[in-house]
Amino acid sequence: xxxxxxxxxxxxxxxxxxxxxxxxxxxxxxxxxxxxxxxxxxxxxxxxxxxxxxxxxxxxxxxxxxxxxxxxxxxxxxxxxxxxxxxxxxxxxxxxxxxxxxxxxxxxxxxxxxxxxxxxxxxxxxxxxxxxxxxxxxxxxxxxxxxxxxxxxxxxxxxxxxxxxxxxxxxxxxxxxxxxxxxxxxxxxxxxxxxxxxxxxxxxxxxxxxxxxxxxxxxxxxxxxxxxxxxxxxxxxxxxxxxxxxxxxxxxxxxxxxxxxxxxx
Amino acid sequence: xxxxxxxxxxxxxxxxxxxxxxxxxxxxxxxxxxxxxxxxxxxxxxxxxxxxxxxxxxxxxxxxxxxxxxxxxxxxxxxxxxxxxxxxxxxxxxxxxxxxxxxxxxxxxxxxxxxxxxxxxxxxxxxxxxxxxxxxxxxxxxxxxxxxxxxxxxxxxxxxxxxxxxxxxxxxxxxxxxxxxxxxxxxxxxxxxxxxxxxxxxxxxxxxxxxxxxxxxxxxxxxxxxxxxxxxxxxxxxxxxxxxxxxxxxxxxxxxxxxxxxxxxxxxxxxxxxxxxxxxxxxxxxxxxxxxxxxxxxxxxxxxxxxxxxxxxxxxxxxxxxxxxxxxxxxxxxxxxxxxxxxxxxxxxxxxxxxxxxxxxxxxxxxxxxxxxxxxxxxxxxxxxxxxxxxxxxxxxxxxxxxxxxxxxxxxxxxxxxxxxxxxxxxxxxxxxxxxxxxxxxxxxxxxxxxxxxxxxxxxxxxxxxxxxxxxxxxxxxxxxxxxxxxxxx
Numbered sequence: 001x002x003x004x005x006x007x008x009x010x011x012x013x014x015x016x017x018x019x020x021x022x023x024x025x026x027x028x029x030x031x032x033x034x035x036x037x038x039x040x041x042x043x044x045x046x047x048x049x050x051x052x053x054x055x056x057x058x059x060x061x062x063x064x065x066x067x068x069x070x071x072x073x074x075x076x077x078x079x080x081x082x083x084x085x086x087x088x089x090x091x092x093x094x095x096x097x098x099x100x101x102x103x104x105x106x107x108x109x110x111x112x113x114x115x116x117x118x119x120x121x122x123x124x125x126x127x128x129x130x131x132x133x134x135x136x137x138x139x140x141x142x143x144x145x146x147x148x149x150x151x152x153x154x155x156x157x158x159x160x161x162x163x164x165x166x167x168x169x170x171x172x173x174x175x176x177x178x179x180x181x182x183x184x185x186x187x188x189x190x191x192x193x194x195x196x197x198x199x200x201x202x203x204x205x206x207x208x209x210x211x212x213x214x215x216x217x218x219x220x221x222x223x224x225x226x227x228x229x230x231x232x233x234x235x236x237x238x239x240x241x242x243x244x245x246x247x248x249x250x251x252x253x254x255x256x257x258x259x260x261x262x263x264x265x
Numbered sequence: 266x267x268x269x270x271x272x273x274x275x276x277x278x279x280x281x282x283x284x285x286x287x288x289x290x291x292x293x294x295x296x297x298x299x300x301x302x303x304x305x306x307x308x309x310x311x312x313x314x315x316x317x318x319x320x321x322x323x324x325x326x327x328x329x330x331x332x333x334x335x336x337x338x339x340x341x342x343x344x345x346x347x348x349x350x351x352x353x354x355x356x357x358x359x360x361x362x363x364x365x366x367x368x369x370x371x372x373x374x375x376x377x378x379x380x381x382x383x384x385x386x387x388x389x390x391x392x393x394x395x396x397x398x399x400x401x402x403x404x405x406x407x408x409x410x411x412x413x414x415x416x417x418x419x420x421x422x423x424x425x426x427x428x429x430x431x432x433x434x435x436x437x438x439x440x441x442x443x444x445x446x447x448x449x450x451x452x453x454x455x456x457x458x459x460x461x462x463x464x465x466x467x468x469x470x471x472x473x474x475x476x477x478x479x480x481x482x483x484x485x486x487x488x489x490x491x492x493x494x495x496x497x498x499x500x501x502x503x504x505x506x507x508x509x510x511x512x513x514x515x516x517x518x519x520x521x522x523x524x525x526x527x528x529x530x531x532x533x534x535x536x537x538x539x540x541x542x543x544x545x546x547x548x549x550x551x552x553x554x555x556x557x558x559x560x561x562x563x564x565x566x567x568x569x570x571x572x573x574x575x576x577x578x579x580x581x582x583x584x585x586x587x588x589x590x591x592x593x594x595x596x597x598x599x600x601x602x603x604x605x606x607x608x609x610x611x612x613x614x615x616x617x618x619x620x621x622x623x624x625x626x627x628x629x630x631x632x633x634x635x636x637x638x639x640x641x642x643x644x645x646x647x648x649x650x651x652x653x654x655x656x657x658x659x660x661x662x663x664x665x666x667x668x669x670x671x672x673x674x675x676x677x678x679x680x681x682x683x684x685x686x687x688x689x690x691x692x693x694x695x696x697x698x699x700x701x702x703x704x705x706x707x708x709x710x711x712x713x714x715x716x717x718x719x720x721x722x723x724x725x726x727x728x729x730x731x732x733x734x735x736x737x738x739x740x741x742x743x744x745x746x747x748x749x750x751x752x753x754x755x
Contacts, residue, residue, distance in 0.1 A: 069642060071555065098645030108636035111659050120654065121644040171640070178644055 017042035017182065017212045018063060023077035025058055025067065032058050036077075036238045038231060045204060045213045047227035047244065049220060051264065054233040056216045060184050063214065064100035065093040081182065098125055100182040101175035106191050107167030109159030109174070114151050117159040117170055118142060121178035137177055144210075145173035146203050165196020169203060176207075183207065185215040189222065201226050220260055224248050232256045271324070271430055275437045279317035282441035286312030286448050294450040303455035311454045312444030314461045320437035327429045335421045339414050356718070357411070364415035365422070484733060487726035495519060495720040500727060506690035508710065508721045519724045521731060523690040527700035528732075531611045531686055532675035534696060538615025539675075540668055543622025548652055550623070551630040563627070570620035574680040581613040581685030593697050601697035603687070608696045610685035614678055621671045629663030630656055662746050669743035673736040679704040703728050 016039035025033035033055045040046050048056035058067070065086060067073040079086050086096055098121070109117050118138045121127075128134035138155075142148040147169045151162075159170050168188055175183055185204070189197040204226045207213060217223050223230050224244060231241040232255075240247065240256045251257045258264055290308035294300035301308070336358065343357055372379050448454070492500070495517075503520020546566065550559055586604025589612075593601035601608075633656050641651040657664070679702075687699025688709065710725040 064643070066639065066643065069638070094645050094647050096645075097643055102639075102643035104636060104639055104643070106636055108634070108640040110637060110640065110655050120641070120646075124644070124646050124650050124654070174640075174644065 015042075016040055017081065018214075019080045019083075020063075021078045021080075023059070023062065023075065023079060025055070025062060025076075026074045027058075027070075028072040032236050033062070034236045038238060038241055040212065040214060041229060042212045043208060043210070044229060045208050045215060045227040046229045046231065047223035048214065048216045048231050048233060049218075049223050049259070050233035050239075051259065052218075055236040056231075056233045057186050059233065059238075060186055060214060060216050061102075063182070063184055064097045064102055066097070066102065068093050098178045099180055100184060101178060101180035103168070103171050103175055103183065103185045103188050105187040107164055107171050109162075109167050109170050111158060111160050113156050114142075114159045114162075114170060115155040118173050118177050120174060125178060127178065141173040141177040144176050144207070145169045146199065146206070147173055163196070165192050165199055168192060168196070168200055172200070172203065172207075176211075180211065182212045182214065185213065187216050187218060190218060197222075220248070232259060234259070268328075271433060272321075275317055275320045275324075275433065278320075278434075278437045278441055279313040282312035282316040282444060283309035285441075286310075286445055289445055289448045290450070290452075290454070293448065301450050302453050303458075307454035307458050308448050308452070310458050311452075311461070312441055312448065314458065315444035316437045316441035318461065318465070319440050320433050323436050324429070324433045327425075327432070331422075331425045331429070335418065335425065338421065339418050342414050342417065343410055360411055361414045361418055364411055365418040368415060368419055481733070484726055484730045487723055488730040491720055491723035491727045494723065500724070504692060506706070508724070517721055519720065521703070521728065523692045524701065524703045524706050524728065525731075526692050527607070527682075527686070527690065528676055528702040528704070530607050530696070530700060531614065531682060531702060532672060534607060534611025535614035535618055535675045535678075536668065536672055538612055539618035539622050539671060542615075543619045543671075544626055544664065546619065546623040547626035547630055548657075551627050552648060552652055552656070563624075566620050566623055568620075569617070570624070572617070574617065574678060575684075577613050577617050578680040578684030581609050581681055585609050585613055586685065589697070600695065603699060605685060605687035605699045606697045607686060607700050610682050611696070613685055614675055614681050617678070617681065618671045618675060621674060622667055625667035625670065626660070626664050629660045629667065632663070633659045662749065666743040666747035669739050669746070673739040673743075676736055676739070677704060677732065678702075679708060683708060703732050707732075 018038075018040035020036055020038045020040075023033055023036040024031065036059060048060060050056045061067045062075050062079060063081075063086075067075060075087060081096075081100065084091070086100075110120065112120070115138055118141050119134055122134060122137045128137055139148065142151060147166065150166060151170075159167065162170065168191075172183075172188075188204075189200050192200065201222065204213060204215065208228075215223075215226065227244045229242065230244045230247040232239045232247065232251075232253075234255050240251060240253045242252075247256065248260055251260060287305045287309035290301055290305050291298070298305060339361060340358060343361075500519055500521055502522065503518055504522055505518040505520050506523045508517045508519060550563055550566075554562060582604070586606070586609045589606065589609055590601055590604045591597060593599075593608075595602075637655050637659055638651055641655045646654070682702045682705045686701055686705070688701050688705065689699045690706065691698060691700050693700065707725045707728050710722055710728075
């Protein structure tokens with residue numbers, strides 16, 4: 001967050017934040033992701049859409065090497081963030097994940113207090129020199145996640161006691177607290193009701209100013225609402241990628257058209 | 266008729282009922298199975314169930330009740346005066362039972378006619394000698410009231426058994442006939458059998474619970490008996506344990522504190538060994554080990570739990586004790602006098618408890634949702650950070666429960682203590698001294714020629730009761746903790 005936003009609008013002309021080339025993912029013998037090339041723009045929201053099992057979540061998890069925790073998973077090809085290959089032997093996946101945060105499908109706050117949930121990342125990374133700095137990080141993260149007003153009087157209560165929507169925003173605050181550059185969201189609203197979903201979507205739109213966001217979603221309406229760019233996956237292949245408006249109004253590929261018009265998926 | 270044959274006959278009736286019920290059902294449907302409400306075997310099972318279950322129920326109840334009825338009848342027959350000085354009705358009744366058994370055996374081996382055994386009134390000296398000659402154990406001269414009581418005891422038992430046989434067989438036959446009578450194509454045998462199975466399963470559960478109750482009651486009665494003979498204050502707060510088997514416990518000092526101290530000291534050493542090792546092993550197995558290592562290591566660790574504790578006791582006596590002695594004994598540091606010590610038993614017991622702690626903790630750690638780990642890894646935490654900050658706190662209640670269960674196991678352990686810790690009841694802080702535990706003392710109080718009327722033997726029940734209360738309390742606390750915090754991460 002120290003670096004100032006260099007350009008106001010993300011466009012195709014700027015250097016991309018994430019650049020994936022010829023990415024293959026195998027689960028044992030299954031070829032789950034085939035030849036995916038994609039450029040993800042900084043300070044924008046990119047949505048991955050596609051039917052279930054199309055590989056969009058799998059691809060998302062390659063971006064912060066979360067697939068490393070699965071034994072049978074193998075990744076080939078190159079994924080560069082800010083020009084640095086994240087699968088290079090020199091890269092520490094633990095450090096990478098501090099830079100590329102993640103929010104999961106189901107809200108998964110730790111069974112700790114709200115404060116400790118947000119302070120978790122800063123503590124393990126030694127980001128605060130003293131208690132008051134840590135307090136500042138926690139407060140500003142909760143503010144950015146739009147949760148501060150709701151929880152400021154009950155920071156000591158367990159994070160698991162909040163509503164689903166609040167829990168998910170707590171998880172976003174937790175991810176923000178380690179100052180990531182990229183935030184990956186794996187169907188962050190699929191376990192939430194419409195009102196909580198609207199709040200999280202609003203939050204995603206605000207976060208776009210400071211972070212590069214990649215969101216996997218089942219809901220095409222959600223992709224249309226929150227994202228600037230959309231990528232459509234089908235059977236492990238990246239079928240089409242472009243500005244959200246183009247994808248939804250003027251898809252080039254027959255499969256994309258069929259999917260967004262609800263003919264399958 | 267012996268019990269064995271009675272059971273066999275009831276089973277045979279049930280089997281015949283099964284075949285008959287099945288055949289009758291098929292016949293009532295004109296041989297076409299599809300016209301029956303249920304499969305033919307259900308009709309058979311219904312008949313068999315109705316024949317066997319009530320009959321067995323009556324049998325069990327009869328066997329439980331008959332001794333009580335006979336006992337109360339016979340003890341009414343014994344005149345007050347014949348209960349000697351320093352003796353009790355219980356002892357006289359034991360004498361009666363022995364005499365009756367002696368008569369039974371003498372008749373069975375043909376040394377007495379049944380008639381003689383039933384009606385002999387005259388010469389008790391003669392009967393005593395004849396019983397002794399027949400190789401029966403008769404402790405003293407049989408007196409007239411005892412002989413009378415023994416004779417009616419015999420008669421009551423044999424008539425009781427006869428009636429029991431008749432009633433049980435009648436119940437079996439009546440049940441079978443009832444089952445056969447109601448068998449026809451419309452009868453819902455399947456549903457009836459389902460209900461019957463439910464009842465059978467329920468009674469199995471009931472028996473388990475009632476048995477526990479029975480154990481507790483038997484402990485309670487004997488404990489109360491003990492406290493009538495020995496002051497409770499001296500028992501709970503006495504600092505010395507020195508039972509004297511010679512007198513009637515008059516000179517015995519039966520303070521539980523040295524034994525409780527030994528128990529807790531040894532358990533503490535055992536837990537100090539088992540908890541860290543078991544917990545770390547569980548963390549390794551569930552978080553770090555690959556599937557191959559896990560597939561080998563987990564069963565290997567659990568084999569430890571299958572080793573009989575007497576083998577651990579031998580290990581303590583023959584290996585660990587001498588090993589410790591060579592390090593801390595006279596040739597080493599000089600603080601250990603013999604191989605049997607708190608440390609010896611504690612270390613070995615700790616090894617025994619490792620699989621308990623590790624296996625239970627492993628299950629609990631695995632029950633922590635993967636989402637917790639993902640959340641932590643997603644924030645850039647390493648494995649050990651995730652374990653320390655997320656998984657162990659989330660699993661803590663369960664782990665505490667596992668530790669408490671291991672603790673109650675340690676407190677109840679006997680063989681390792683008997684062989685590894687010595688037999689001296691002692692209040693000492695030195696872990697290299699011999700001490701003993703409550704369980705080991707229960708064994709030594711009850712083995713050998715124990716006279717169950719003296720406090721020296723009855724104290725075993727008070728010890729057992731104390732132990733039972735302590736472990737029960739631990740288990741309740743463990744269950745409470747596990748239950749209270751279980752839903753935390755759901």
